[in-house]
Amino acid sequence: xxxxxxxxxxxxxxxxxxxxxxxxxxxxxxxxxxxxxxxxxxxxxxxxxxxxxxxxxxxxxxxxxxxxxxxxxxxxxxxxxxxxxxxxxxxxxxxxxxxxxxxxxxxxxxxxxxxxxxxxxxxxxxxxxxxxxxxxxxxxxxxxxxxxxxxxxxxxxxxxxxxxxxxxxxxxxxxxxxxxxxxxxxxxxxxxxxxxxxxxxxxxxxxxxxxxxxxxxxxxxxxxxxxxxxxxxxxxxxxxxxxxxxxxxxxxxxxxxxxxxxxxxxxxxxxxxxxxxxxxxxxxxxxxxxxxxxxxxxxxxxxxxxxxxxxxxxxxxxxxxxxxxxxxxxxxxxxxxxxxxxxxxxxxxxxxxxxxxxxxxxxxx
Amino acid sequence: xxxxxxxxxxxxxxxxxxxxxxxxxxxxxxxxxxxxxxxxxxxxxxxxxxxxxxxxxxxxxxxxxxxxxxxxxxxxxxxxxxxxxxxxxxxxxxxxxxxxxxxxxxxxxxxxxxxxxxxxxxxxxxxxxxxxxxxxxxxxxxxxxxxxxxxxxxxxxxxxxxxxxxxxxxxxxxxxxxxxxxxxxxxxxxxxxxxxxxxxxxxxxxxxxxxxxxxxxxxxxxxxxxxxxxxxxxxxxxxxxxxxxxxxxxxxxxxxxxxxxxxxxxxxxxxxxxxxxxxxxxxxxxxxxxxxxxxxxxxxxxxxxxxxxxxxxxxxxxxxxxxxxxxxxxxxxxx
Numbered sequence: 140x141x142x143x144x145x146x147x148x149x150x151x152x153x154x155x156x157x158x159x160x161x162x163x164x165x166x167x168x169x170x171x172x173x174x175x176x177x178x179x180x181x182x183x184x185x186x187x188x189x190x191x192x193x194x195x196x197x198x199x200x201x202x203x204x205x206x207x208x209x210x211x212x213x214x215x216x217x218x219x220x221x222x223x224x225x226x227x228x229x230x231x232x233x234x235x236x237x238x239x240x241x242x243x244x245x246x247x248x249x250x251x252x253x254x255x256x257x258x259x260x261x262x263x264x265x266x267x268x269x270x271x272x273x274x275x276x277x278x279x280x281x282x283x284x285x286x287x288x289x290x291x292x293x294x295x296x297x298x299x300x301x302x303x304x305x306x307x308x309x310x311x312x313x314x315x316x317x318x319x320x321x322x323x324x325x326x327x328x329x330x331x332x333x334x335x336x337x338x339x340x341x342x343x344x345x346x347x348x349x350x351x352x353x354x355x356x357x358x359x360x361x362x363x364x365x366x367x368x369x370x371x372x373x374x375x376x377x378x379x380x381x382x383x384x385x386x387x388x389x390x391x392x393x394x395x396x397x398x399x400x401x402x403x404x405x406x407x408x409x410x411x412x413x414x415x416x417x418x419x420x421x422x423x424x425x426x427x428x429x430x431x432x433x434x435x436x437x438x439x440x441x442x443x444x445x446x447x448x449x450x451x452x453x454x455x456x457x458x459x460x461x462x463x464x465x466x467x468x469x470x471x472x473x474x475x476x477x478x479x480x481x482x483x484x485x486x487x488x489x490x491x492x493x494x495x496x497x498x499x500x501x502x503x504x
Numbered sequence: 505x506x507x508x509x510x511x512x513x514x515x516x517x518x519x520x521x522x523x524x525x526x527x528x529x530x531x532x533x534x535x536x537x538x539x540x541x542x543x544x545x546x547x548x549x550x551x552x553x554x555x556x557x558x559x560x561x562x563x564x565x566x567x568x569x570x571x572x573x574x575x576x577x578x579x580x581x582x583x584x585x586x587x588x589x590x591x592x593x594x595x596x597x598x599x600x601x602x603x604x605x606x607x608x609x610x611x612x613x614x615x616x617x618x619x620x621x622x623x624x625x626x627x628x629x630x631x632x633x634x635x636x637x638x639x640x641x642x643x644x645x646x647x648x649x650x651x652x653x654x655x656x657x658x659x660x661x662x663x664x665x666x667x668x669x670x671x672x673x674x675x676x677x678x679x680x681x682x683x684x685x686x687x688x689x690x691x692x693x694x695x696x697x698x699x700x701x702x703x704x705x706x707x708x709x710x711x712x713x714x715x716x717x718x719x720x721x722x723x724x725x726x727x728x729x730x731x732x733x734x735x736x737x738x739x740x741x742x743x744x745x746x747x748x749x750x751x752x753x754x755x756x757x758x759x760x761x762x763x764x765x766x767x768x769x770x771x772x773x774x775x776x777x778x779x780x781x782x783x784x785x786x787x788x789x790x791x792x793x794x795x796x797x798x799x800x801x802x803x804x805x806x807x808x809x810x811x812x813x814x815x816x817x818x819x820x821x822x823x824x825x826x827x828x829x830x831x832x833x834x835x836x837x838x839x
Binding site for chain 1: 540566567569571572574576577579580581582583584585586587588589590592604607608611612615616617618619620621622623624625656657659679680681709756759
């Protein structure tokens with residue numbers, strides 16, 4: 140499975156896994172990461188887990204219209220975020236990437252502000268919840284049409300090649316996205332051009348209700364990479380260290396000019412597709428329970444405990460601290476105030492055309 | 505043409521539309537190294553209509569990108585490059601093939617400024633040869649301008665002369681918003697004129713007066729300008745003065761020029777080769793009715809393509825002909 144610490148094998152039959160069920164280290168090489176870094180992964184996963192709960196409450200209170208929880212995906216997203224050079228590389232997320240975005244450094248008030256559509260939303264209240272972006276962090280604004288961000292992501296990677304700034308683009312999506320024409324268009328272009336990009340698929344086995352067998356005849360998503368002339372890595376996406384190390388290798392490979400790759404993170408979403416979904420119509424409860432036993436946070440906590448880096452005390456303190464930060468960020472987002480009505484007409488063009496000026500008058504009277 | 509003539513024309517800046525486009529791309533790429541070209545066959549081949557002729561030799565494969573055969577990849581990649589800070593000019597080989605990239609235009613290109621609250625913008629150009637008259641049937645002749653005009657966030661220009669092709673393309677490349685440049689392919693090589701050198705730019709959203717007259721206003725754009733001007737010349741011979749406006753831009757379009765002319769003259773015929781139903785001229789007609797109803801001496805009349813797929817054998821008959829335009833003028837004058 141693994142040759143050495145730098146050199147994961149693509150196209151493995153089983154997902155690359157470095158932490159066992161009991162938290163034991165499985166890697167055939169010494170892990171060379173500082174304790175603070177190791178604990179950082181856990182704290183970021185915890186934040187992702189807890190914000191789902193906080194924003195879910197707001198949704199049930201009718202204060203936001205939509206939540207797309209990342210519970211079950213945290214390890215893949217946090218591993219990926221830590222493999223990126225923050226604010227230097229570009230990231231094209233999809234709507235379930237809340238753990239990724241927080242781990243990249245998006246302030247809670249910004250994420251919550253976007254969901255609430257208040258003045259705390261840097262995108263000025265234009266999109267439905269769980270669709271943020273950040274020019275500061277080079278995070279492209281999330282779009283709902285599945286895989287429509289894949290060709291633009293490749294475009295930034297082509298531009299980077301021209302700019303020669305040793306940057307990489309990471310493009311994140313789910314398993315359903317790989318069926319779209321735009322996904323093929325983008326991955327194919329990246330392969331043909333050798334673009335510095337990593338395609339990060341979080342395969343949770345379902346596109347809303349349609350399972351992977353109905354999505355593709357391929358055994359894995361990773362294997363598709365072969366046809367595009369790039370390596371495809373199959374990773375246990377509920378193992379944060381495997382996710383981080385494989386993602387880092389794929390990203391650095393792109394940075395060195397070797398070329399693009401696909402990393403498939405095998406994950407499971409605990410909740411429905413979104414707050415508008417009822418997953419009991421298509422998934423057996425036993426299946427959900429089976430996956431919960433492989434929980435990325437529990438498993439990694441056992442890893443930290445075995446190394447003497449974590450205990451119940453640390454757990455309680457971390458949960459309380461993170462939750463307090465979330466509550467404070469959400470409070471600030473709520474109190475930021477509503478966006479003005481006339482903003483509806485702005486940012487359509489650089490300068491507002493005459494027609495829109497008149498339509499704005501029509502509405503405002 | 506003798507070779508001496510050809511040399512003289514080149515030196516005096518006389519160009520076909522395709523030559524004017526290639527020259528403008530060359531000048532803009534030389535002026536601004538953020539300008540890149542991407543499309544099918546735009547490299548060594550220089551584009552199937554030679555609109556990117558010689559750019560590959562001069563600027564190399566990183567700035568003149570031969571893309572895979574995928575309009576979604578071309579337009580999507582152009583958006584990514586624009587968001588990053590480049591000024592891409594994408595070529596769609598025929599407007600008829602834009603539809604696989606239509607989602608990129610509608611969902612991403614048109615909306616990125618709005619949905620990111622201005623954090624990301626798309627200063628890019630998508631050029632596409634459009635329209636009929638080349639015996640290409642429905643998959644080489646359509647005129648999908650209305651789709652783009654209907655999509656908030658896009659600008660749309662449609663020149664009819666070599667000079668305007670150069671001037672509007674230059675404005676489009678320097679614009680902060682995405683601009684669709686539709687090029688009437690049947691005029692690519694049929695018209696030649698002296699194209700101003702240097703920084704010649706045509707403002708987006710401004711119509712041009714092609715003929716002065718007091719009896720009827722003819723409004724058109726793109727390929728149909730040729731037939732509209734023929735009709736105007738025939739009217740002149742009959743002693744009827746046609747005021748001819750070439751819209752040049754469809755989004756935004758020059759309402760002031762149209763409404764002032766129609767208010768003064770009272771009769772207007774709107775000519776476009778796009779299908780009639782909900783076509784661009786329906787918007788112009790509705791605006792005229794809303795704004796200058798009191799000045800009208802006859803209803804605004806449309807001469808357009810038909811509500812059929814673009815035919816093959818009846819290639820010329822589908823297009824608004826000078827005769828059909830003259831019939832509409834007669835109806836307007838005798839209303």
